[in-house]
Amino acid sequence: MCGIFGYSGKRQDGGKIVVEGLKNLEYRGYDSWGVACTTKAGITIRKDIGKISTVSSDDFSETCCLALAHTRWATHGGVTPANAHPHLSRDGTVAVVHNGIIENYAELKETLKTKGYTFVSQTDTEVIPYMIEEEMKSGKSFPDAFRNACLQFHGRYAILALHQASGMLIAARTGSPLIVGVGKDGYYIASDIPAFMEHTRTVQYLDDGEIVETDGKKITFRDIATGEERQKREIQITWTVEQAQKGDFAHFMLKEIMDQKESIARAANQDEEEIMTIAQAIRNAKGTFLVGCGTAHKACMAAEYFFSVVSGHHVNVCSAGEFKLYHHFLVPESLLIVVSQSGETADVLEAMNVAKSKGAKVLAIVNVEGSSVARAADYTLRINAGPERAVASTKAMTGQMSVMLLIAYALKNALHDGKTLLLETGALINDMLNPRYVERIATIAGNIKRHEHLYIIGKSWHYPMALESAIKIQEVSYMHAEGFAGSELKHGPIALIEPGTPCIALLGNDEVTSDMLNNATELKARGALLIGIAPKRHEIFDEWLKTPDAGAAQPIVTIIPIQILAYELAVQRGKDPDMPRNLAKSVTVK
Ligand code: M6R
Numbered sequence: 001m002c003g004i005f006g007y008s009g010k011r012q013d014g015g016k017i018v019v020e021g022l023k024n025l026e027y028r029g030y031d032s033w034g035v036a037c038t039t040k041a042g043i044t045i046r047k048d049i050g051k052i053s054t055v056s057s058d059d060f061s062e063t064c065c066l067a068l069a070h071t072r073w074a075t076h077g078g079v080t081p082a083n084a085h086p087h088l089s090r091d092g093t094v095a096v097v098h099n100g101i102i103e104n105y106a107e108l109k110e111t112l113k114t115k116g117y118t119f120v121s122q123t124d125t126e127v128i129p130y131m132i133e134e135e136m137k138s139g140k141s142f143p144d145a146f147r148n149a150c151l152q153f154h155g156r157y158a159i160l161a162l163h164q165a166s167g168m169l170i171a172a173r174t175g176s177p178l179i180v181g182v183g184k185d186g187y188y189i190a191s192d193i194p195a196f197m198e199h200t201r202t203v204q205y206l207d208d209g210e211i212v213e214t215d216g217k218k219i220t221f222r223d224i225a226t227g228e229e230r231q232k233r234e235i236q237i238t239w240t241v242e243q244a245q246k247g248d249f250a251h252f253m254l255k256e257i258m259d260q261k262e263s264i265a266r267a268a269n270q271d272e273e274e275i276m277t278i279a280q281a282i283r284n285a286k287g288t289f290l291v292g293c294g295t296a297h298k299a300c301m302a303a304e305y306f307f308s309v310v311s312g313h314h315v316n317v318c319s320a321g322e323f324k325l326y327h328h329f330l331v332p333e334s335l336l337i338v339v340s341q342s343g344e345t346a347d348v349l350e351a352m353n354v355a356k357s358k359g360a361k362v363l364a365i366v367n368v369e370g371s372s373v374a375r376a377a378d379y380t381l382r383i384n385a386g387p388e389r390a391v392a393s394t395k396a397m398t399g400q401m402s403v404m405l406l407i408a409y410a411l412k413n414a415l416h417d418g419k420t421l422l423l424e425t426g427a428l429i430n431d432m433l434n435p436r437y438v439e440r441i442a443t444i445a446g447n448i449k450r451h452e453h454l455y456i457i458g459k460s461w462h463y464p465m466a467l468e469s470a471i472k473i474q475e476v477s478y479m480h481a482e483g484f485a486g487s488e489l490k491h492g493p494i495a496l497i498e499p500g501t502p503c504i505a506l507l508g509n510d511e512v513t514s515d516m517l518n519n520a521t522e523l524k525a526r527g528a529l530l531i532g533i534a535p536k537r538h539e540i541f542d543e544w545l546k547t548p549d550a551g552a553a554q555p556i557v558t559i560i561p562i563q564i565l566a567y568e569l570a571v572q573r574g575k576d577p578d579m580p581r582n583l584a585k586s587v588t589v590k
Helices: 014-023 105-114 127-137 142-151 252-258 260-268 272-284 294-311 320-329 346-357 372-376 395-411 415-432 435-448 462-477 486-491 513-525 551-572
Strands: 003-009 032-039 042-049 066-072 094-100 157-163 168-174 179-183 186-190 202-205 210-214 219-223 288-292 316-319 335-340 361-366 379-382 453-458 480-485 502-506 529-534 543-546
Touching: 003 014, 003 094, 003 157, 003 168, 014 032, 014 066, 014 186, 032 094, 066 094, 066 157, 066 168, 094 127, 105 127, 127 142, 127 157, 142 157, 142 168, 142 210, 168 186, 186 210, 252 260, 252 551, 260 395, 260 415, 272 361, 272 379, 272 395, 272 415, 288 294, 288 320, 288 346, 294 316, 294 335, 294 395, 294 462, 294 551, 316 320, 320 346, 335 346, 346 361, 346 372, 361 372, 361 395, 395 415, 395 551, 415 551, 435 529, 435 543, 435 551, 453 462, 453 486, 453 513, 462 480, 462 502, 462 551, 480 486, 486 513, 502 513, 513 529, 529 551
Parallel strands: 288 316, 288 335, 335 361, 361 379, 453 480, 453 502, 502 529, 529 543
Antiparallel strands: 003 066, 003 186, 032 042, 032 066, 094 157, 157 168, 168 210, 179 186, 179 202, 210 219
């Protein structure tokens, strides 16, 4: 969480560069923003609460070759201009932005206070420039002072700092992502690639425990602990600038829903040998565990059904944040499969550490290439969804389910059947995503948007889709939505139903359809306004959204109308679906 971006090089429009780049990181946090530009006169800081997207880069036209910027998702201290980053050293020569948490900041703050430092914010970040300043007071160069300060910080963080006199930009990573963009006119350091993609697609990744230093002409990577230099490879990224832009769409969320016309086929496009190796690893494993967070966790829950129904294979699924509790069951022959769009989710990284500490192997299913999860895993499969910028995960989730369905087919030695099914599913989704269908969902959204509560039921692999439906609707429209297994209704939740309460029943064309219809009928008997999402119309439905019959890929098509409904509810309730309140795209804190 929090977006970090800095530039050092030949260009004189550093302020503009970092402001424009920061706009591409806004999905990482958007409660406040700040920019530091170095000019001959010193460091100029501008910061405020609100979104960087409302700020014009023309206001940053001063000559500046060294700048940094930050978009915040508050952890310590409220959303105020004083708490917004950058934070300056007391002598005004060092500016710092930060992502993550300095866990021992309270202790460091007390020591700094005894040395005469006064604090103007409630953040943990403010100790960083003061610690650097203290180190420099004892005669150390900026790079040495920065490294020495980092050695005293505990926690998972990414820090970016600039120093006016030396003209240097330095960053450190322990747990939160940082990537260097190597350009013709200088170096870019950011928490994610979209910040600098229009300037360069050549990148170098920082690993945990590393520092990077640049004066704009050359770049040096070091080990934080020893100070020794490290060599880095340059990597060309495959994402394009266009893929990361909204184009003519009103919101990224809508663009990404529409991208699913093609993204399922891209997810299916996996190296066959690699998938077969992974299938064998699952067969050989003494226990396969499948974890993710939020929507990725619901994709894992759906995959549990894929593995069971398609290949008769058992996997253990849990939320990544709960995985620690499974450590008793892990042996070196266990396999952990982690699923993460960003590849930076703190709970997922921690689950990997738990598995690795027991000697178990890890397979990562990710979207972002070069992400922390991808680089730490033993095997990696990419879902090839392209950049997902909206906070709500849509095309990444269907990509995750697609890759796991493919693995289930590989386990059954029927990989080609799996590929064919996914290609057909992509074509079905292409047909679904037509203007009439979207219009129809918009009308339904209009009819229910003023209700306070919305309940969704599903059974079998539609149970995780009911849970996912609730996440999608809650996070973007702020409507209270809850998903249940259809069979659970009469064990409690049915008491919530009143005449007119909107309820959605997710159905397929499978062996649980008649049970689900019974559950839906129970809702209807209590006066629910019943919306059926199903391949066939049933007389109990007040509204029907047709889904194609997609066989084992049914959950993938079922979630599409829900994504559109969530989007429409958000827009029609006057909310910004791309940047929901209190959330950020990449959850890098536990
Ligand atoms: O990047 P990840 O896939 O690891 O993110 C996991 C969750 O934070 C994410 O799916 C979250 O639940 C989304 N906002 C849901 O739309």
